[in-house]
Amino acid sequence: MFKRIYFFFFTFMAASCFSGSLLVFWLFKNGISFSGLILFYMTTFFVALMSILFLPNKQRSSRRTIFLGVIFNLSYVILLVKIFHPIQFYIAAILSGLTIVYFWATYNIMYFKYSNENKRGLNSGVYFLLSPIISITLQPLAGFIAQKFGFYTMFSIGFSMYLIPLFLIRYLPDFKFNMSIKKELNSLKFNWTLFFHGMSSRINYSLIGIYTLYFMTTPLSFGSFFGYLSLMAALASVLNGYISDRIKNRRYFFYLFSALAVASFIPLAFVTNPYYWSLFAGINNLCFYLASPFWLAYNLDYYKEIGVEKSMILREAYLNIGYFINLLIVFIIFYFTSSTKISLIVISIICCLLPIVSYMQGVYRNKNI
Numbered sequence: 001m002f003k004r005i006y007f008f009f010f011t012f013m014a015a016s017c018f019s020g021s022l023l024v025f026w027l028f029k030n031g032i033s034f035s036g037l038i039l040f041y042m043t044t045f046f047v048a049l050m051s052i053l054f055l056p057n058k059q060r061s062s063r064r065t066i067f068l069g070v071i072f073n074l075s076y077v078i079l080l081v082k083i084f085h086p087i088q089f090y091i092a093a094i095l096s097g098l099t100i101v102y103f104w105a106t107y108n109i110m111y112f113k114y115s116n117e118n119k120r121g122l123n124s125g126v127y128f129l130l131s132p133i134i135s136i137t138l139q140p141l142a143g144f145i146a147q148k149f150g151f152y153t154m155f156s157i158g159f160s161m162y163l164i165p166l167f168l169i170r171y172l173p174d175f176k177f178n179m180s181i182k183k184e185l186n187s188l189k190f191n192w193t194l195f196f197h198g199m200s201s202r203i204n205y206s207l208i209g210i211y212t213l214y215f216m217t218t219p220l221s222f223g224s225f226f227g228y229l230s231l232m233a234a235l236a237s238v239l240n241g242y243i244s245d246r247i248k249n250r251r252y253f254f255y256l257f258s259a260l261a262v263a264s265f266i267p268l269a270f271v272t273n274p275y276y277w278s279l280f281a282g283i284n285n286l287c288f289y290l291a292s293p294f295w296l297a298y299n300l301d302y303y304k305e306i307g308v309e310k311s312m313i314l315r316e317a318y319l320n321i322g323y324f325i326n327l328l329i330v331f332i333i334f335y336f337t338s339s340t341k342i343s344l345i346v347i348s349i350i351c352c353l354l355p356i357v358s359y360m361q362g363v364y365r366n367k368n369i
Helices: 002-020 023-029 036-055 062-081 085-113 119-148 151-161 163-171 182-187 190-212 219-247 251-263 266-270 274-302 304-337 338-350 353-363
Strands: 057-061 177-178
Touching: 002 062, 002 119, 002 151, 002 163, 002 177, 023 036, 023 062, 023 190, 036 085, 036 190, 036 304, 057 062, 062 085, 062 151, 062 163, 085 119, 085 304, 119 151, 119 219, 119 266, 119 274, 151 163, 182 304, 190 219, 190 274, 190 304, 190 338, 190 353, 219 274, 251 274, 251 353, 266 338, 274 304, 304 338
Parallel strands: none
Antiparallel strands: 057 177
């Protein structure tokens, strides 16, 4: 069953990567500004957070929920291919936010529900390996097709690829689960570590893509750049989780790689040419993916007593708070300074608090995990 789940994820990520990897580039070239892109992402994560907080307390079908997630993901990309009215832009952002809840939260639950509990570090590494492996080839290929044959050809191929994961959903396990976490939010302390994970992750997942627009000016160079970043990520993903499971002490790696990941943001803010942007973004992606499996394993360790379902929904809640606050800070600073550089400097410095906050919260401090 685990292999079936993973293969489904492979087909979904291939479709999502091919159709969406150049989406930021496409929007920027069609007149969407730096602040407009930030607002799009802010809307996405605000919708995701509100959806999580106000989900009704009822049982859901995993297959039906993940089906809706794939449809939402496909729909928001389709809406952004040709924008006829500004409201369309924000409807797409809403659908993107719903994708986070209906697809990503559900898939994460399914993945770890059917994986070996004693190999969570390794499984976390494998989880983060697939996207880079796919992106190494598909993102440069998408850039080549967009540059050679046009963006509409690239988008059409990407949309057709969604037929495969939509077909494979019928072979996924169908179980009932409850996405409501109101009780857990009221009874558990605010998780500052996950909040800062969210803030830090958003630099990689959103801001680097936006800032790269100022250095890579063709579809092929943009796609190839992210293929290169994916190669760096692939080198890091599985090794750390495997080491963690063998040594049975994730504490050392959690703090070491967290410190490296957040420190690697700082040089990015001072780069002025494509060569150094590629160099430091590559170093950052390597460090980030060294840390990511341990961030995910921490979530499962920390919320072990409440089960995989609730722990993954809580994770999405805190991450999306971090995502939104990160982008809000960037937007406010840019609004008052008109400087993308100052925005990146400030948010990078704030994210450097992650290891300190984690230690103060007691993450792995008193347990030999």
